[in-house]
Amino acid sequence: MSAGRWTLLYIVAARLLLALSLIGESLKEDHQLASPLNAYPRLREGTYLFNHGISPYSGGTFRHSPLFLPFFSWLPDSPYLNASLWTLVDCISAWALVSIWNARSGGVRSRGVLLASMYLINPYLFLPSLATSTASFDNALLLLAIKFACERRTPPCLFSLAFASQLSLPSILLLPPILLLLLSDAKSHLASPKSFSTSYSAVAPVVLEFFAYFATLTGAATIATGGWSWAANTWGAGLILPDLTPNPGLWWYFFTEMFDHFRPFFLMVFSMHLLIYVAPVCIKFQHDPLYATFILVGLIAMFKPYPTLADAGLFLTMFTLFPETYRYLRYPIVTALLHLHAFLLLPLFHHLWVGAGTGNANFFYASSLVFGVANGGAILDAIWAGLRIAVGEVGEDYAVMQE
Template identity: 25%
Template sequence: MKNQIIYFALAGILRIFLMNSDLHNIIRDRIEVSTALNSWKRITEGVYLYNIGVDPYIGDLFHETPLGLIIFDSIQKHFSFYGLWLLFVIIDLITAYLLGITAKYYIKELIAYDEKNTPYVDKVNIHQDFASITATHGASTFYVSAAYLYNPYVIFNCVGLTTTVFTNFLLSLTLLSMVKHSKIICCLCIAFLTLQGFYPICLIIPGAICIIQNVKTNEKPESLLKIFILFSTILISLFFTSYFVMGNWSFLQNTIGFTLLVPDLRPNVGLYWYFFTEMFEHFRSLFIASFQINVSILFVVPLALRLHKNPMLLAFSYLAIDTIFKSYPCIGDVGFYLSLLPLWRHLFRHMQQGFFVGCFILFCTIFAPTVWHQWIYSRSANANFYFGVSLAFAIAQIFLLTDILFANVKREFAVQHGIMNQANGNKAKLLLE
């Protein structure tokens, strides 16, 4: 416990140090960190317009929800400049703590599930191969928390004062409510996230599966229906509350509409900006629909059918897909789901592309600012170079997700059929073809 307090304190000090350094302004203005959806500059301008009686949703400046507008207005009124920095750091530390608690409960459930669903003769092998990396609850808690606290992507988003810090907090609270089977908190958090960015609506599926795990089989359909009704009620209530705050529905165009229609094509770490810049305008509606179906609908049902027994891995998959294919991603989104990787330590031995993916992500992280400088400042490159790095970054994330999902299939096979470490006296490795 004492060591964890030290690690949390060091992470907080590191963030505060960077905020007080010359790097703060550089990080804040990086396109990989700040986007049209999470920029604190836009928040400040939107709050100012609201306070002088101008609708902040007129034009293309402010894209937070009306509820977010009220919250951020209160923050700016009650927190000084340095108090604002401290608030962002504290929220980030709380997020890491919540993720650590989530890891603790999830690992307990994973071990209980293995013991319940593994043949008796294989339990010894299961414990020999997996107990050392899944049964250490404290270690798992520390690894997940540390992966968030010291992830450069997460640190940059906190130092850059982006609203992704608050989004990550809500996501961590969602995951914790899932493993704690808290129906109201889970539905409330997902509803808030959906109101802001739409894509997290898919998290209600793993959330509902988690909540009804302890319900009797004959009562599960009824419980599932109640959860979806509760979620729909909360979401509709939030929409109408937002309407009463603004007095009109103009916020829809600049929140969910902005996310789905992608009118802002400034570069970011995503794939939309370059594609829709180069595309003929009369094809825009077709490809907008194709892109959005890909990220929000296409993978939802197949993954839910395949991973319904492991809703946390299902939630992780949805988060990764949303981050890769969403319209305005930032590295803070990537950093959040990468921080969950220690949850799948028991799958690492079955993964085959870890080194490849790690090198690609490291290469893209270093090369993206270099190419951006060559394009914008030196003018010795063009948009194709930066998009090439963004595309490689997305491909690396796709390979990471598919590798984890295939590793999960291999582990399920090993658990059900016994783990064979040797074949003909030599070390063996399980491959899927």
């Protein structure tokens, strides 16, 4: 076995040992690592009610997808099983990330160990996994959907994306770039922009197949719970924001301070704000759909209603798929320092407010704003780099002419 594979084995073993320790238990209620839509204690509360013939959605606190209920209802609540399951899910995510890189590079450059290690040791991804947040499942399904799209395997790609959308509705916004990816290829075309052209007859069957999978999973969720009450508590939570539990996102504090009279208007504004990015990003990066998918993953992580650190962690880890952009990043040091600053401030101000009781909500929201600026800086850097590569030669010629 090579040294790189031994390194990966050590990382996985260390993660498993940490997951079996008391650290994970202390993180399960952390608002930065788990939201009302993916917190493990709420999931176990819902499965308890489900096993006793009570609708878990009747109380208005359980907001997980019904698809989790049949699986976790028979799975014992064992720390050993949980540690093994979440470690396995992260290993699948790391494997999918490596497969995406192989499709992107054509297998020319071997960076599998580096990419897998970056995913497994990223604290934004590692800590939510220790907290047994189901965001790890969301990330795994998204990466699998992208992997299958890169390999032009339409049925598993669309099914994975439909499953991810069922668990977390904002993931459905990745359908347009993934469709472009299915109908083109995953290799880097940032430096050779060209218009994407295909016929409607090629797109329509793929879209219909996706919605067939999505409708099937929706029907399975409805059968599992015996009604449609789950939709208002899961998908509806992202539209009407009924639970204002703090998180690293930008929604909760704003709507805590909002007058009820203006609430519907601003809910519409916030929801539409995320939606309007899809078409411009897909059009601008139509020559490289994988890069468009990457940008939208970052935008969803920043603007979704109930984000956790795992959402931003997926976007930041996907940077490793695009080494050609590194030299074109505009402010990488500033962005890195902002993330370091936010990574230190978030737990500190959260403890001051929730733990020590010496602060208030403004403390934690201030740190989440720093986190938002850091994510925004990373997204802008990525967009800038992608555009600079596309016009690199033109820009250099223009600079020479100006001199």
